[in-house]
Amino acid sequence: MAAIKHLLNLEELAPDELKEILDLAVRQKSDPESYLRARPLYGKVAGLFFEKPSLRTRLSFEVGVLQLGGHCIYMGPEAGQLGVRESLEDTARVSSRYVDLMVLRVNKHAALETFAASSTKPVINALSDESHPCQALADLLTIREKLGRLKDITVAFVGDGNNVARSLARGLAKSGGRMILAAPDGYEFDAEFMRKFGQNGQVRVVRDPAQAVLGAEVIYTDVWTSMGQETEAAKRLKAFQGYQVNAALIARAPNAIVMHDLPAHRGEEITSEVLDGPRAVVLDQAENRLHAQRALLTVLAR
Ligand code: CP
Ligand code: NVA
Numbered sequence: 001m002a003a004i005k006h007l008l009n010l011e012e013l014a015p016d017e018l019k020e021i022l023d024l025a026v027r028q029k030s031d032p033e034s035y036l037r038a039r040p041l042y043g044k045v046a047g048l049f050f051e052k053p054s055l056r057t058r059l060s061f062e063v064g065v066l067q068l069g070g071h072c073i074y075m076g077p078e079a080g081q082l083g084v085r086e087s088l089e090d091t092a093r094v095s096s097r098y099v100d101l102m103v104l105r106v107n108k109h110a111a112l113e114t115f116a117a118s119s120t121k122p123v124i125n126a127l128s129d130e131s132h133p134c135q136a137l138a139d140l141l142t143i144r145e146k147l148g149r150l151k152d153i154t155v156a157f158v159g160d161g162n163n164v165a166r167s168l169a170r171g172l173a174k175s176g177g178r179m180i181l182a183a184p185d186g187y188e189f190d191a192e193f194m195r196k197f198g199q200n201g202q203v204r205v206v207r208d209p210a211q212a213v214l215g216a217e218v219i220y221t222d223v224w225t226s227m228g229q230e231t232e233a234a235k236r237l238k239a240f241q242g243y244q245v246n247a248a249l250i251a252r253a254p255n256a257i258v259m260h261d262l263p264a265h266r267g268e269e270i271t272s273e274v275l276d277g278p279r280a281v282v283l284d285q286a287e288n289r290l291h292a293q294r295a296l297l298t299v300l301a302r
Helices: 015-030 032-038 056-067 088-098 109-118 133-147 163-175 191-197 209-213 230-239 282-300
Strands: 045-050 071-075 101-105 123-125 154-158 178-182 203-206 218-221 257-260
Touching: 015 032, 015 133, 015 163, 015 282, 032 056, 045 056, 045 088, 056 071, 056 282, 088 101, 088 109, 101 109, 109 123, 123 133, 133 163, 133 218, 133 257, 133 282, 154 163, 154 209, 163 178, 163 191, 163 203, 178 209, 191 203, 257 282
Parallel strands: 045 071, 045 101, 101 123, 154 178, 154 218, 178 203, 218 257
Antiparallel strands: none
């Protein structure tokens, strides 16, 4: 791992770097021999520090690193909360002496920033309360695969303006696409985010999901209550009534594909009928976590 390059949110990637990762993901997906032979992570070890549970992110990182010839060590919540037994800075400095790369899933994005500032090895955000850039890489890869391009694609994100929505909005803005977020009052993107991305119409916020999906090529949703927000679950369930992605809503955009980062709360933000239906691409999307991250790791290893 020559150059230190963190991926804390997609803003670190220039549009051409983002495109390079997606292009490589497509090539590797169709030609496994290329990376199985080259083993760009041969002899390298990745440390996975996860403060929250995970299926897709953990498994796809572990598989991806193995396929590139490297090894993963998982440090889950049972290994202790980051920053409790010792400072985040000390954990980052010490871990940098052992491993070649760190993948962190954290409660607070600020902890990730503090950790990365003291790490001498690349740090990848595997989800924070603020963003989920690895999910966005897979989402962009999936949209490109299904619709042939990212430029001028409109994604209607129905629900919470959360970590997943923010990262995808950033990725779309970098790729010439746009996002329309349909969210209830208090759950939209904040003013700073809109100042950055809302200037030239690349990100818009509306209240009405039916309005958001009209003309959209992608309808996307995520849980109404994210990890760490469990105490707000009842309040959120009430606030998001009317924001469910169901048969009636997707009928307003007859050609749109339906995306969800998973895990889904069936019957809340999306019905099983839609999630299991012919327009949902969620399993390909989940698979693409592996292809997108494998490409990211390959680029980081150069
Ligand atoms: N989409 C996603 O990040 O899933 P996990 O929480 O299972 O990793
Ligand atoms: N917004 C969700 C995404 C889970 C992959 C959460 O943060 O819990």
